[in-house]
Amino acid sequence: MNIVTRQQGNSTLVDVQGDIDLYNSPEVRKIILEELKEKKVARLIVNLTGVRYIDSSGVASLVEGLKVSRSMSSRFMLYGLSPAAREVLELSRLIRVFEVYGTEQEALQAK
């Protein structure tokens, strides 16, 4: 798994590449929470285009990110969910809890 962060206008993007599982989800969590808590970014967009499989610990890490973003009153968005990732979020009734977009463009332009 590989994680890269980049700046695009007033948004910070986190590109995740590879599967997110029990062993590397702490890394995803660490980077997301760091951006939100320490760098206090206003808009954090997680790019999951390169993620085929995300397990429960990955979902839980995203939930933590969402929770922290609310307490910091910043935006937390996801895009590029694979059908499998979408199923996982649907099964846990989280698909409507997150701000989910289809493409990077949609996420960047979201009001």
Added chain:
Amino acid sequence: MAFFDSIGRNAIGGLAYVGGLARLSGRAAYYTLIGPFRGKALRWSRAFHQAMAVGVEALPILSTITFFVGLILALQGAYELRKFGALQYVAGGVAVSMTRELGPLMTAIVVIGRSGSAFAAEIGTMKVTEEIDALTTMALNPIQFLVTPKFLAMIVMLPCLTTWADFMGVMGGAVFGVTGASFTFGGYVQATLDALLKRDIITGLIKAVMFGAVITAVGCYEGFETGGGAEEVGRSTTSAVVMSIFMVIIVDLIFTSLFYLLGR
């Protein structure tokens, strides 16, 4: 013929039982030794809770029993000693009997009744409800998970309880000393200290550690040997108590003989 046959059978059964205990203790000891380096804080907290249950919660009943045992020892000793006008030796008699023998033994008996039986019941119930199998399928070794914290707790708590039992026994003896043998309280304590050797206390504590290991091994072994059905748990609990008392006496005999031979 049938008589010898049954002796042989019992001897083999007994050896198999001791073998089972040794195997269980060996594996628990292995996990106790490597556990702290690989394990997690959770295991320490389980051992701590276990130690509270084994130790602290046993204090009221243990204090009462050993206080009375100390008093009884003083009375029995005085019965003989007054024939020789040697009532002043009551303090030493009580102190040595308590620290070398009755302190560890009474502690063991109380702990068997409270904890040895509870270990067998806990593990036996978990066996019957498939919780042991659940641990295994979750890649949690039942011995490491259940037995190791108990071993740690018992090996630490039994000497502590025994020390307290020794103290309470001396206090019980002091009641007779002050009321029946014209000691002052301070004088009784002084006589006790004069009579006691460091060796008396240490041999008692070594026994206590061994008793702790034996009680844990028997209680857990009986639990794991529980067959199917709730009534089997009752049987395991009972035999845990009976076997623990038996094994404690055997270990006591072995170590007392050993100390006797070494002490010459």
Added chain:
Amino acid sequence: MSTPDTEKTLSVRDLRVRYGEREILHGISFDVPRGETLVILGGSGSGKSTLLRTLVGLQPATSGEVWIRGQDIAKLSEEDLDETRKKIGLSFQGGALFGSMTVGENVCLPLREHTQLEESTIQIIMRLKLEQVGLAGFENYMPSQLSGGMKKRAAVARAMAMDPEILFFDEPSAGLDPIIAAGIDNLILKLKKAFRMTIIVVTHELASAFLIADSMLLINKGDIVAHGSREEMEKSTHPRVRQFLDRVPEPEVAEEMDYLQMLTGEAPPRAL
């Protein structure tokens, strides 16, 4: 004998299990492809529970092989077997929840013991799992406070805690009322769809079996009677399959003399 295909999540080759003199399984072979649901059907005493216990490594095989994720579990060291066990989940018939822990602690236990996840992440996973089995908000209950159906669902949540690749169910609907049982079937279907889990269910409930199975295995007295897709089983003309599916009881003792001999204890012992 061919080496099992590694694409198959689970392969069983000529598996025999014996308790003392009595052989319970007489050489069973089958494969389960990744992401499929296999239902193992059989009456009481058919050997299906022994088969399940052998598959998860609780009961050693007398001979034959069980391959899980491309490894023969009989040849694994205790440590490697534990690594495999972390990838499988088993939901026990009676739940087998740890009575000394809350429902939430039960679900958290494997995560706390086996992963380096933060406690806050573990708590969220635990709530997610309980939500998925319909037990949201029950994390602080003790198992003894739950009904039978809730215990089973909590057990499923615990079995799923580590996101296993293979999930085993022992009699998931036994002893439950039809509505709760249907809920468990539904959950199995959802899990299969969302997590692409390989699911193995041991049951004697036909309705449930036909709802969830991709393939079915009928075993009787330790032998495979039939193995095929749902449709193949439905159309099967095999007498044992028909007997099981049509719920025909075992034939009565045929001859009166046999019966009399059996009653008086003079009959020779039946061959197993």
